[in-house]
Amino acid sequence: MKKPNVINFHITDACNYTCKHCFADFKMKDLPLKDAKKVIDSIEAFFRENEIDNGRINIAGGEPLMYRHLDEIIDYIAGKNIKVSIITNGSRLTEERIAAWSGKVAMIGISVDAINSYTNVHIGRCDAHQTTNDLDHLVKMAEAIHKGGIKLKINTVVSRENLDEDMLSVYKALKPDRLKLIYIHVVHNVNEWPEKMDIIPTVSEYNEFVEKNRYEENCELVLERPMEMQNSYFMINPHGEVYINCFGLEKKYGNSIYESLSEIFSRLPFDKSKFDLRYENEEV
Ligand code: SF4
DSSP: OOOOSEEEEEOOOOOSOOOTTOOOOTTSOOOOHHHHHHHHHHHHHHHHHTTOSSOEEEEESSOGGGOTTHHHHHHHHHHTTOEEEEEEOSTTOOHHHHHHHTTTEEEEEEEOSOSSHHHHHHHTOSOTTOOOOOHHHHHHHHHHHHHTTOEEEEEEEEOTTSTTOOHHHHHHHHOOSEEEEEEOOOOTTTTOOHHHHTTOOOHHHHHHHHHHTOOOTTOEEEEEOHHHHTTTOEEEOTTSEEEEEETTEEEEEEETTTSOHHHHHTTOOOOHHHHHHHHTTOOO
């Protein structure tokens, strides 16, 4: 079985936002730094044992910028010559922090579902004071990312809440290198709650959103629908546990702090062809 070269490490479940479609289980605690390093060591061994020389660790959450050891972890990964990318809600990004990551972080992905603050509050993309990211902040962060030689990715979750948003003008302002339009994804017992089911668009609503907001100027547009996720999203959670998305269920296969990732991987129903579809053409 072919092996993945991108491992999603959800380093914390803490987040300052409360998105309706979220997967994070806010009850989990942060991983202690020593255990986070063990997970990185395990991924490094996995890449080495499988002769993967273009490996990348994608740090996600929760909100990774709430993880107090994030900078140490970035340095630790970069010190092993493994590429690192970060997925963030963008609220805690600063120009200084981005500049400090230049040369170490290959890509920063910012989740932007809407720019209208009412829509963002309705989605839950806001903090406890209902503060949302405004366009000025996002443009400043995007410029700092481009200036730092870091690739910019924008992720938008398409739901019934943002179908009317003018995202094309937002994408034009941010100039992402990669844009992912994600059909809201429901996973049994993770984010499958009755109030969330109402926000799932029909396939034609999703397609309409895509056509209305299609942005491809020097940008790779990726459409992610549930079928493309199945058996291809390989992740490690804030306990070091290894999961894969399998037919709408999250299945746990082992713990990377205590067991070799190659060993755990041998038990996974991983679909490399779908994985390649998810990550093809990514240059980071
Ligand atoms: S920003 Fe991300 S982690 Fe935070 S609530 Fe929203 S989807 Fe969940």
